[in-house]
Amino acid sequence: xxxxxxxxxxxxxxxxxxxxxxxxxxxxxxxxxxxxxxxxxxxxxxxxxxxxxxxxxxxxxxxxxxxxxxxxxxxxxxxxxxxxxxxxxxxxxxxxxxxxxxxxxxxxxxxxxxxxxxxxxxxxxxxxxxxxxxxxxxxxxxxxxxxxxxxxxxxxxxxxxxxxxxxxxxxxxxxxxxxxxxxxxxxxxxxxxxxxxxxxxxxxxxxxxxxxxxxxxxxxxxxxxxxxxxxxxxxxxxxxxxxxxxxxxxxxxxxxxxxxxxxxxxxxxxxxxxxxxxxxxxxxxxxxxxxxxxxxxxxxxxxxxxxxxxxxxxxxxxxxxxxxxxxxxxxxxxxxxxxxxxxxxxxxxx
Amino acid sequence: xxxxxxxxxxxxxxxxxxxxxxxxxxxxxxxxxxxxxxxxxxxxxxxxxxxxxxxxxxxxxxxxxxxxxxxxxxxxxxxxxxxxxxxxxxxxxxxxxxxxxxxxxxxxxxxxxxxxxxxxxxxxxxxxxxxxxxxxxxxxxxxxxxxxxxxxxxxxxxxxxxxxxxxxxxxxxxxxxxxxxxxxxxxxxxxxxxxxxxxxxxxxxxxxxxxxxxxxxxxxxxxxxxxxxxxxxxxxxxxxxxxxxxxxxxxxxxxxxxxxxxxxxxxxxxxxxxxxxxxxxxxxxxxxxxxxxxxxxxxxxxxxxxxxxxxxxxxxxxxxxxxxxxxxxxxxxxxxxxxxxxxxxxxxxxxxxxxxxxxxxxxxxxxxxxxxxxxxxxxxxxxxxxxxxxxxxxxxxxxxxxxxxxxxxxxxxxxxxxxxxxxxxxxxxxxxxxxxxxxxxxxxxxxxxxxxxxxxxxxxxxxxxxxxxxxxxxxxxxxxxxxxxxxxxxxxxxxxxxxxxxxxxxxxxxxxxx
Ligand SMILES: Cc1cc2nc3c(=O)[nH]c(=O)nc-3n(C[C@H](O)[C@H](O)[C@H](O)COP(=O)(O)OP(=O)(O)OC[C@H]3O[C@@H](n4cnc5c(N)ncnc54)[C@H](O)[C@@H]3O)c2cc1C
Numbered sequence: 001x002x003x004x005x006x007x008x009x010x011x012x013x014x015x016x017x018x019x020x021x022x023x024x025x026x027x028x029x030x031x032x033x034x035x036x037x038x039x040x041x042x043x044x045x046x047x048x049x050x051x052x053x054x055x056x057x058x059x060x061x062x063x064x065x066x067x068x069x070x071x072x073x074x075x076x077x078x079x080x081x082x083x084x085x086x087x088x089x090x091x092x093x094x095x096x097x098x099x100x101x102x103x104x105x106x107x108x109x110x111x112x113x114x115x116x117x118x119x120x121x122x123x124x125x126x127x128x129x130x131x132x133x134x135x136x137x138x139x140x141x142x143x144x145x146x147x148x149x150x151x152x153x154x155x156x157x158x159x160x161x162x163x164x165x166x167x168x169x170x171x172x173x174x175x176x177x178x179x180x181x182x183x184x185x186x187x188x189x190x191x192x193x194x195x196x197x198x199x200x201x202x203x204x205x206x207x208x209x210x211x212x213x214x215x216x217x218x219x220x221x222x223x224x225x226x227x228x229x230x231x232x233x234x235x236x237x238x239x240x241x242x243x244x245x246x247x248x249x250x251x252x253x254x255x256x257x258x259x260x261x262x263x264x265x266x267x268x269x270x271x272x273x274x275x276x277x278x279x280x281x282x283x284x285x286x287x288x289x290x291x292x293x294x295x296x297x298x299x300x301x302x303x304x305x306x307x308x309x310x311x312x313x314x315x316x317x318x319x320x321x322x323x324x325x326x327x328x329x330x331x332x333x334x335x336x337x338x339x340x341x342x343x344x345x346x347x348x349x350x
Numbered sequence: 351x352x353x354x355x356x357x358x359x360x361x362x363x364x365x366x367x368x369x370x371x372x373x374x375x376x377x378x379x380x381x382x383x384x385x386x387x388x389x390x391x392x393x394x395x396x397x398x399x400x401x402x403x404x405x406x407x408x409x410x411x412x413x414x415x416x417x418x419x420x421x422x423x424x425x426x427x428x429x430x431x432x433x434x435x436x437x438x439x440x441x442x443x444x445x446x447x448x449x450x451x452x453x454x455x456x457x458x459x460x461x462x463x464x465x466x467x468x469x470x471x472x473x474x475x476x477x478x479x480x481x482x483x484x485x486x487x488x489x490x491x492x493x494x495x496x497x498x499x500x501x502x503x504x505x506x507x508x509x510x511x512x513x514x515x516x517x518x519x520x521x522x523x524x525x526x527x528x529x530x531x532x533x534x535x536x537x538x539x540x541x542x543x544x545x546x547x548x549x550x551x552x553x554x555x556x557x558x559x560x561x562x563x564x565x566x567x568x569x570x571x572x573x574x575x576x577x578x579x580x581x582x583x584x585x586x587x588x589x590x591x592x593x594x595x596x597x598x599x600x601x602x603x604x605x606x607x608x609x610x611x612x613x614x615x616x617x618x619x620x621x622x623x624x625x626x627x628x629x630x631x632x633x634x635x636x637x638x639x640x641x642x643x644x645x646x647x648x649x650x651x652x653x654x655x656x657x658x659x660x661x662x663x664x665x666x667x668x669x670x671x672x673x674x675x676x677x678x679x680x681x682x683x684x685x686x687x688x689x690x691x692x693x694x695x696x697x698x699x700x701x702x703x704x705x706x707x708x709x710x711x712x713x714x715x716x717x718x719x720x721x722x723x724x725x726x727x728x729x730x731x732x733x734x735x736x737x738x739x740x741x742x743x744x745x746x747x748x749x750x751x752x753x754x755x756x757x758x759x760x761x762x763x764x765x766x767x768x769x770x771x772x773x774x775x776x777x778x779x780x781x782x783x784x785x786x787x788x789x790x791x792x793x794x795x796x797x798x799x800x801x802x803x804x805x806x807x808x809x810x811x812x813x814x815x816x817x818x819x820x821x822x823x824x825x826x827x828x829x830x831x832x833x834x835x836x837x838x839x840x841x842x843x844x845x846x847x848x849x850x851x852x853x854x855x856x857x858x859x860x861x862x863x864x
Contacts, residue, residue, distance in 0.1 A: 135779030174784040176791070185779055241509045243519040251804035299765065299794070302587075306508050307541045307798055310587050317587040317794070324772070324790070332776040334664055 012069055015049060016076035024080025025227075031081050031180035032318050036142060039180055042084055047109045051077075051088055055096040055204060060103045062095075067207055068274040071219045078223025079230075082322035083180025085223060089216035090114045090139040090181065094147040096204040096212075097157050106145065113139035114209060115186065116330040117151045125150060128192040130158050133185065138329060141171045141182035147200060148188070149209055157200045157209060158190075166190040177325030178220075207277035213330050214283040215276040218290035221326035222266050225294040228301035228319045229259040235305055246304070255300040262293040284340050287326075288333045294323035360445070364684050366692070367441070373691070378445060381423070381436070385446040388422035389453035397454035397591075398781065401788050404456070404590035409583040411547050411593060415457055420495040424450070424461045426487055428468045432708040432715075433479040434487035439699065440626045440687040440753075444633035448680070451637025452644060455792040456591030458637070460497070462630060463543035463592060467498025469623045470552040470568045474610045475733035476707045477724040480716045482550050482570060489549075496549035501539040501597060502620060508540075511554070512624065512801040513809070514617040514821060518563040524599065526555040526567060532605040533557065535569065538581070538598050541799075545595030546580040548573055554616045566616030570608045577602040588791030612730050615824035622822060625690055625746060628753035628800055632683035635760030635796035636676060639767035642789045643672045646771045649782045659774075668774055672767045679763040682756040686749070694749035697740030704736070734824050746822040751813025754806035757796075761803050764793035 023045055024031075030038040046052055054070045056062025063069075070092055078085035094112035095103065106112070115137040117123045123132030130148065140146055145161040160167055167190055172183040192198045204212050233256055236247035246252045269289050270276065276283050298320040302309035309316045327333050360379055361368050367375050392415060403410050419425060427443050429435020436442065443465050450458035468486075471478040489496040502511050510520035524537025535555055545551070551571045558565035571578065577600040584594040611619055646669070650660045659665050691699075698704065707715070714720060723729055768790040775782055797803045812818045 136777035136783070138777075172779075174787065176787040183777075240521065241507070242516050249804075251808070295769070302794060303797060303802065303804075306802055307503065310795055310798055312585040312587060317791075320587075320794070321791070324769070325777075327773060328777050332773045334668075334773055335776070338664070 008065075009069055009072060012063075012065070013072045013076055016051070016073045017079070019045065019049065020077050020080025024077065024084055028081045028315060028318065029313070031083055034175075034179050034182060036182070039084075039087075039142070039182070042081075042180070043087070043111055044109070046077075046084070046088060052091050052109070052111065053095060054088075054092050056103070060095075060100075061108050066274055067204070067212060067215070067277040070212075071215055071270075071273045071276070074216055075219040075223040075226075078220040079227045081180055082220050082224045082319070082326070083178040085220045086178045086181035086217075087111065087113070087139050089213070089220065093204060093209055093212050093216070094145070094159075097147050097200045097209055098159055099200060102159055102198075102200070110144035111139075111142070112145040112147065113137070113143040113181075114147045114149060114157075114213060115140055116149045116210065116213060123148065123150055123188070125158065130160075130188050130190045133187050135185045136172050136175070136183045137186050138178060138183050138325075139181040140169055140186060141184035146186070147209075148186075149213075156203075159198060159200050160188070160190050164190050177321035177323070178329075204277070208280060210330065211280045211283040212277040214280075214287035214336075215270075215273065217326050217329055218270065218276075218283070218287040219273075221287075221290040221294035221323060222263075222270070224319050224323050224326070225259070225263060225290075225297040228294075228298040228316065228323075229256070229263060231316055231319075232256060232259065232301040232304040235308075239306075252304055255304055259297040259300060262297055265293075266290070281340055281343055284336050288336050288340075291323065291326035291333060295320070295327055298323040363680075364688065366685075366688050369692070373441065378442060381427075381438075381442060382445050382449060384422055385424065385449035388419065388424060389450050389458075392418045392422075393450060393453040393457045397457065398784055398788065400454070400591045401456060401588075404593075405585075408585045408590065408593060409546060412457075412591065415591075416460060416495050416497065417493055419461055420490040420493075425464060425490055425495055425497075427461075428465045428472065429483050429487060430472070430479055430708070432476070432710075432712070433483040434712075435483065439691040439695070440629045441684070441691050443630040444683050444687045447630045447633040448637040448640065448683075451634045452641035454591065455634060455638050455641075455789070455795075456589040458634060459543055459589050459592035462634060463500070464498050464548075465630065466623070466627050467500040467544065467548065467550065467552050469626050470500065470610050470619050471570070473568075473615075473619050473622060473733075473737075475729070475736075476704065476715070477729060477733070478610070480712055480721065480724075484712065486550075497544050497547055499542050499544035499548035499551045500623070501542045501545065501551050501553045503540050503542070505538055505540050509802060509805050512620070512805055514563055514621055517566060517617055520562055522556055522559055522562040524555045525559050526557045526569065526604070528557060529603070532603055532608070533569070535571070535577075535599040535602040535604055538596060540596050541584065541594045542597055543592050543594050543799075545597050546583050546593045551597070552610060554620060556616075557613055563617050565614050566620070567613045568610040568616045568619050569604045570610055571602065571604060572608075575602045575604070587794060588788065589795050607725055611734070611824060612727070615734075618822055618824040621750060621820065622695075622746060624801065625694065625750040625753050625822075628750075628757040628806070629683045629687035629690065631796060631800040632679065632686065632753070632756035632760035635757070635764035635793065636679040636683060638764040638789050638793045638796065639672065639676050639679065639760075642768040642771035642786055643669070643676060645782060645785055645789075646672075646774055649775060653780070653782065655778065665774060668770055672770060675763045675767055679756070679760045682752075682759055686752040686756040689752050690749045694741050694745045698737055701736055701740055731827060735826060737823055738826060741823070743821060743823050744819045747813045747818060747820045750820070750822065751810050754801070754809040755814070757800060758803040758806040758810070761793075761796035761798075764796050765790075768793045 027038050050063045053062035054065050057064040074085040074089050090113040091111050094114040148158045168187040169184040175183045236252050237245050239246045305316050308314050361375050426435035427438040431437035506521040510516040526533040526535050553569045553571045556562040556565045557567050579598045580595050581598045582596045650656045772786045772790050
């Protein structure tokens with residue numbers, strides 16, 4: 001896995017941006033409604049551009065790029081649709097944890113998903129068998145395979161193809177946000193098998209999968225906030241109340257300014273994106289900051305739209321729901337705070 | 351750990367209630383208990399299912415719930431006792447709204463929007479008691495309850511129609527054109543709660559589009575009228591059980607006697623209606639926050655997946671913060687509601703003349719001469735004169751500001767508490783997450799409708815920080831500027847515009863303080 005040159009990186013970013021505005025944004029409402037056909041259609045486009053295997057090397061049909069390139073790509077995709085960006089993140093993270101032998105039998109175009117085993121959930125590994133259940137696993141419904149991250153001692157992760165005996169998925173029909181990464185509840189009583197099913201070490205090159213997941217969620221939150229700001233700004237110029245465009249009212253321009261400030265802080269927050277996925281604590285902090293900022297910005301964006309913002313067809317309230325899920329995934333932000341402090345406490349104790 | 355808000359009686363919580371002469375606190379307690387029972391038995395068990403169904407088909411509507419609500423007395427809250435209703439005011443509606451919204455804000459909005467539709471009629475005084483209000487009450491008894499809606503918002507004017515000064519320069523595209531015997535209404539109203547299911551709509555339109563503020567007029571519209579259509583039902587983020595509709599009016603005829611109050615009184619009527627309806631909206635928000643809080647408490651206590659969480663200080667502090675915010679939000683809306691009912695408008699309702707009329711049997715009131723007099727221009731003027739004698743523009747402005755403060759703060763509390771509750775629970779399985787997500791979606795609307803929170807805070811500035819006095823009472827007399835136009839009315843001297851637009855009072859050299 002190697003990082004792209006500056007110009008390559010700009011090119012990938014531009015390609016993702018183009019795809020987001022031309023193909024994803026127009027389909028965002030259909031993706032939000034949970035349409036599986038439209039998801040398949042978008043996935044085909046993403047696969048054509050190699051965005052499902054950004055981190056894999058050419059041997060495995062990948063682009064051989066680095067974590068920073070993946071993060072830049074999914075941020076751009078999230079401007080079009082946060083759920084699709086989440087699918088891309090989950091698939092790249094999942095495939096990057098697989099061994100060469102496992103990857104060799106994963107067909108091209110397959111959509112895999114990395115599933116974090118949330119703290120407190122009952123997933124056990126013993127005698128070569130993985131047992132337990134997980135709720136609201138984003139991207140798991142319809143995925144061709146899952147990599148379950150375990151919370152606790154080794155093995156760090158476990159790969160399971162969709163048709164593995166003992167794996168049962170049920171679609172989560174109440175999913176409120178990031179709906180293009182369709183969630184499922186998972187029941188597992190899965191036995192290690194020769195080819196794909198089995199332990200993986202949970203690392204993505206030198207990065208760790210949980211850190212990548214948090215850094216990626218932060219990038220998605222930031223992409224969503226960018227879209228909210230863009231839409232709100234445009235509407236504030238077009239909508240007139242009180243005899244002027246509403247951007248002329250301090251009440252509205254204050255909200256837009258606050259959004260712009262949060263966006264402007266992102267490069268500082270997310271400086272050194274490649275390092276982000278190596279540094280678990282920084283990834284946690286960035287995920288907390290970015291998702292809180294996205295929730296604040298999308299909520300304000302709906303407010304700028306007034307009653308129109310509350311209507312599904314406008315597409316702005318969807319951003320609020322998507323941003324909220326970034327606050328809750330891979331863990332709620334208060335649990336992420338806890339995680340941060342756990343290592344700080346441990347550090348002092350040591 | 352308790353799963354209910356600590357129970358204190360309303361008098362213990364709000365001593366001021368007992369000082370409100372017109373209010374029977376025990377009756378209010380009983381009403382609250384009835385609302386809570388109705389919410390528990392009929393609303394909460396159906397909330398998620400209705401939300402899902404209306405998410406797929408926004409125009410589906412649950413009339414069974416409306417019938418059950420009518421039986422529980424949720425429809426007649428605001429209808430005056432002489433018309434057969436409960437004779438409640440802002441306080442009663444607010445107390446009920448909190449209870450209903452803790453169960454399901456979408457279903458509660460059906461009853462809230464109905465009350466909003468009724469409220470302009472109250473300003474029409476006794477002339478309205480024996481018409482549609484009595485019909486609404488009768489409809490409840492024959493199990494075919496009728497609903498009302500109130501239509502103010504237009505596509506080009508949302509915030510602008512919520513404030514009399516902004517209305518002056520608003521881009522109003524609707525028009526009530528004077529014709530022999532009445533008016534022909536044309537235009538579009540947008541986002542009208544209950545708009546697609548209402549039998550009657552109180553509706554605001556200008557009779558002179560060049561002077562919308564001065565000619566803003568409230569009409570009572572029969573939705574079976576020719577030319578009226580529901581052009582769309584919106585697909586909303588939340589509060590879905592209550593449909594929000596776009597309504598179009600294509601030369602709909604409304605007879606002159608269906609003007610509520612008088613032609614041109616609409617801007618003042620809107621201000622008073624908003625002062626009355628914002629405390630209940632603040633209560634809606636408080637109820638949403640309480641609903642989320644109670645669900646989290648229940649989950650922590652009952653769900654094995656939450657075992658041990660309540661021992662964490664983080665969780666304890668989050669819960670304490672919710673309790674604190676809900677408590678303050680409730681104090682604010684009760685303060686605003688009682689201020690309005692007791693101080694700003696209390697004098698009107700308890701006026702001996704109004705009370706005496708209330709004792710006259712409906713059979714006598716509906717005899718032709720009495721009915722004719724009650725509907726006459728003189729009686730309408732007398733109602734306005736009574737309003738002027740019983741309250742003041744400053745009292746109503748202050749009351750509006752308190753209502754607006756409660757509404758804006760309540761909306762923010764609802765968003766914060768539902769957001770925090772959802773974060774505590776996270777992406778879990780089971781109904782708890784779906785219920786909290788729904789309440790969070792429902793909460794956002796409380797920052798938008800009944801005037802955005804921004805507009806509400808600007809009203810707080812005007813009424814409290816700057817101590818302005820708004821023109822919020824209709825003028826004592828309306829003088830018709832154009833005698834030729836008068837000839838077109840039905841001869842009772844109806845519909846008379848004031849020659850000069852009302853000036854904002856007391857914004858003068860003494861800093862605008864009255
Ligand atoms: C679900 C729903 C139900 C509703 N039910 C009803 C109903 O039953 N009856 C009815 O009549 N209406 C109803 N409404 C309309 C509601 O009252 C309006 O949406 C609200 O008043 C805001 O108007 P708007 O949507 O046009 O927003 P706009 O007025 O366009 O506001 C857009 C943004 O500009 C800001 N803004 C506008 N003007 C100013 C100003 N002068 N100063 C500072 N900031 C300003 C606002 O705060 C907001 O942030 C409903 C709305 C919704 C969403």
